Amino acid sequence: MADETAIVETAPPEVGRDFIREIIQADLDSKRVSKVVTRFPPEPNGYLHIGHAKSICLNFGVAEEFGGRCHLRFDDTNPTKEEQEYIDAIKRDVHWLGFDWGEHLHHASDNFEQLFAWAEHLIRTGFAYVDDQSQEQMRASRGTLTEPGKNSQFRERPVEESLDLLRRMRAGEFPNGARVLRAKIDMASGNINLRDPVLYRILHASHPRTGMKWCIYPSYDYAHGQSDAIEGITHSICTLEFEDHRPLYDWFLEHLPVPARPRQYEFAKLMIKNTVLSKRVLVGLVREGHVKGWDDPRMPTLAGLRRRGVPAAAIRDFVRRTGVAKANSVVEVPMFEHSIRELLNKTALRRMAVLRPLKVVIENYPEGKGEELEVVNHPDDPAAGTRRIRFGREIYIEYEDFMENPPKKFFRLSPGTEVRLRYAYFITCKEVVKNAAGEVVELRCTYDPATRGGNAPDARKVKATMHWVAAVDAVNAEVRIINELFERAPDPDGDLGAALNSNSLEVLQGCMVEPALTSANTDAPVQFERQGYFYRDADSAPGKPVFNRTIGLRDTWAKVRTG
Numbered sequence: 001m002a003d004e005t006a007i008v009e010t011a012p013p014e015v016g017r018d019f020i021r022e023i024i025q026a027d028l029d030s031k032r033v034s035k036v037v038t039r040f041p042p043e044p045n046g047y048l049h050i051g052h053a054k055s056i057c058l059n060f061g062v063a064e065e066f067g068g069r070c071h072l073r074f075d076d077t078n079p080t081k082e083e084q085e086y087i088d089a090i091k092r093d094v095h096w097l098g099f100d101w102g103e104h105l106h107h108a109s110d111n112f113e114q115l116f117a118w119a120e121h122l123i124r125t126g127f128a129y130v131d132d133q134s135q136e137q138m139r140a141s142r143g144t145l146t147e148p149g150k151n152s153q154f155r156e157r158p159v160e161e162s163l164d165l166l167r168r169m170r171a172g173e174f175p176n177g178a179r180v181l182r183a184k185i186d187m188a189s190g191n192i193n194l195r196d197p198v199l200y201r202i203l204h205a206s207h208p209r210t211g212m213k214w215c216i217y218p219s220y221d222y223a224h225g226q227s228d229a230i231e232g233i234t235h236s237i238c239t240l241e242f243e244d245h246r247p248l249y250d251w252f253l254e255h256l257p258v259p260a261r262p263r264q265y266e267f268a269k270l271m272i273k274n275t276v277l278s279k280r281v282l283v284g285l286v287r288e289g290h291v292k293g294w295d296d297p298r299m300p301t302l303a304g305l306r307r308r309g310v311p312a313a314a315i316r317d318f319v320r321r322t323g324v325a326k327a328n329s330v331v332e333v334p335m336f337e338h339s340i341r342e343l344l345n346k347t348a349l350r351r352m353a354v355l356r357p358l359k360v361v362i363e364n365y366p367e368g369k370g371e372e373l374e375v376v377n378h379p380d381d382p383a384a385g386t387r388r389i390r391f392g393r394e395i396y397i398e399y400e401d402f403m404e405n406p407p408k409k410f411f412r413l414s415p416g417t418e419v420r421l422r423y424a425y426f427i428t429c430k431e432v433v434k435n436a437a438g439e440v441v442e443l444r445c446t447y448d449p450a451t452r453g454g455n456a457p458d459a460r461k462v463k464a465t466m467h468w469v470a471a472v473d474a475v476n477a478e479v480r481i482i483n484e485l486f487e488r489a490p491d492p493d494g495d496l497g498a499a500l501n502s503n504s505l506e507v508l509q510g511c512m513v514e515p516a517l518t519s520a521n522t523d524a525p526v527q528f529e530r531q532g533y534f535y536r537d538a539d540s541a542p543g544k545p546v547f548n549r550t551i552g553l554r555d556t557w558a559k560v561r562t563g
Contacts, residue, residue: 394472
């Protein structure tokens with residue numbers, strides 16, 4: 001088994017041909033397979049997260065590259081945790097990432113009759129038996145990594161008796177936990193997975209697809225490989241924690257009359273530093289109300305990332321950069337952020353928005369006058385065109401862009417200093433207006449009419465260029481700043497709320513944005529100039545836009561890569 005503790009924080013290998021693709025190419029060259037068939041097999045017991053993206057991209061990606069196909073199969077063998085909502089969400093997420101399974105949508109439950117028939121086959125051939133031991137008794141007799149297990153007293157139960165009991169289990173005669181069907185392999189095996197694993201357990205629960213038709217359900221290990229064989233999967237690609245399960249996977253294929261012989265290969269899962277991907281934790285966050293659903297933009301789920309504004313193409317690029325390896329490693333968050341920024345920098349249109357507005361009155365600008373300025377939508381993409389923005393006597397700037405008593409290296413607006421308003425004019429602060437509490441509430445400035453467009457005819461220079469929004473047509477918006485969800489690693493069995501970052505979601509009311517952000521009927525990501533990349537949230541209403549910050553502008557990973 002791969003050493004789960006041997007995790008290092010390291011840069012990923014150079015993107016290139018990996019060992020999985022080399023195996024597939026060798027199988028095609030040797031004629032072991034004539035067509036590549038892979039599958040992505042999620043359990044529908046929650047939403048997919050960023051870690052699943054690696055498996056999705058790998059399974060669908062290699063199938064496409066080698067001219068094969070990839071199935072989407074739901075391993076729906078545990079009805080107490082599975083819901084139709086999860087099935088629908090998983091299909092939606094896979095499509096959003098850019099992949100399609102065509103007509104090959106499958107469920108393990110499609111195979112329940114065949115799996116049951118094969119269970120009877122294992123009993124008849126002497127390789128399975130019904131065990132009456134309780135879970136506690138089986139656990140106690142299973143042994144440890146250094147001590148062998150002990151045979152059950154029911155291990156040599158007559159074939160006809162086990163067959164009869166299995167059929168009565170299916171008929172619903174026994175309560176939950178009364179009996180199980182176990183494979184008869186080797187209780188002394190050094191691999192604990194081969195110590196007579198459970199194939200069927202009694203579970204009186206309604207299944208999302210089969211209802212109450214079944215009251216016994218196959219184990220994941222039993223259903224998985226046989227479903228692969230039924231579907232004709234050639235390469236069963238899974239993560240490293242299933243490496244110890246591969247001998248069991250192969251044992252079933254060897255002892256059952258399956259129509260095909262797939263092979264299992266393991267790769268290192270995607271792990272991101274300081275990112276919690278435990279499904280148990282994510283389920284707990286939703287059920288306990290710590291987040292506003294699976295698509296909360298603070299969540300590492302694909303639905304949450306989508307709502308946050310992370311493009312699917314950025315996730316695919318990130319997964320490609322991490323590579324496919326045989327040993328676990330942890331990638332840095334800035335690497336993921338680099339993929340997001342690199343794409344958004346090329347595609348996101350530029351807009352102006354003031355998140356913490358401070359009113360500015362330009363005293364020498366004529367009252368009642370206004371003008372339009374033509375500005376570019378993207379500085380590096382002429383095809384993105386231009387738009388027109390309003391300028392007038394009253395504007396809003398960022399509160400943090402002004403200081404009454406600035407330190408030496410503060411180059412933005414302060415009393416007596418001159419700055420450039422992007423696309424507009426040079427302005428100089430003349431007066432500071434405060435409220436009764438002594439807080440700055442307004443600035444009185446003057447402008448130089450000769451600097452229209454932000455350029456001085458006398459070539460004088462200013463040290464700061466600031467964004468702004470005209471008060472005459474500014475749109476009031478809510479902006480949500482997304483920060484780390486946890487301030488420390490949570491205990492899956494403890495109080496999740498105690499580990500949460502109390503500042504994980506900053507909600508800014510009264511933000512002022514230019515009207516182009518609301519007039520266009522699009523959910524495309526945008527760059528708020530000098531602020532970061534933002535995405536319109538589903539909570540938006542006509543005249544009341546809500547934006548999530550996808551990511552800030554600063555990129556640390558590019559500096560790491562270039563040294």
